[in-house]
Amino acid sequence: MTRLYLALGTVFGFILSRSGAADYDFIQGMFLFSEFQLYGIIAVAVLVTAPGIWLIKQRGRTILGRPVSIDLKPLHRGNVAGGVMFGIGWSIAGMCPGPILVNIGEGKIYALAAFAGALVGAGLLGSLYPTLQRPFALPPLKVGTGEG
């Protein structure tokens, strides 16, 4: 299975690299409303994925016959606060999490700094979780904020 995940990640990374989703200028163009590209990509991805997920849930089993169960993400104040922080970070770096890794692969040296920042940021969130839990009404530690 490891090879399957590696292969799917590679395909995903190639598409992100060649579509503009991992390109600083296309991300700024999206936020400046001067480029349609990223809006088109996200809209098509969601509109094709939605009926696909519905069909897979109807089927109820994976190809290998194991049950399909999707863990839903919890609702909490971190959705807004964290979302706003992420939006600021996405604008500054011009990369969201997947594209940080894609840009490293492409040879963009500065993407290593974004990666280091992201690990420090995730490390801080995890270390401060018990403190942040009450102000942001976060779920119990073993549930977390939501996987993905």
Next chain:
Amino acid sequence: MTLILHGLPPLHWALAGIGIAGVTLALLLLANRRLGISTGFEDICSLALPAPYFKRAAVVSGRGWRLPMLAGLVLGGFLSAVLGGGWEPTWALGMFDTAVGWGPVGKLAWMFVGGLFTGFGTRLAGGCTSGHGIFGLANLELPSLISTISFMAAGIVTTQIIYRVVFPLVGQ
């Protein structure tokens, strides 16, 4: 507009969207996995940090599939560069070079700050563009709609401030 990477023309947005949907659905149909990249940062942190948050079953059990997928993302970017004109280390940063014009040290600092907000923010929100924006929206989840609206709005405001106020783009 062309890509910073070798000035390549981008894939058509519809084709890219269908491809991303294909990867998302393949993960679910083949392996019962919900697409999400930002939790991979926690998986990497869990290799080094002792905080109880990183010892959760949800994090530890995800490492076996998320870490290979993250490695795949790097490999995909590498192959894209190799097949698109050759791989070489670069500092090129498109309109940042035109409008802001900082050198390598400034870029590293800028990117570290962007990464810091991204790492902390995505994990506080419980997901990023893939987990909330693609999978969560496609699965009609309210927290994902709220998060997606929040990060899109904040991204729009931040970029408008950077490129229309602080470092205005000439002629655009």
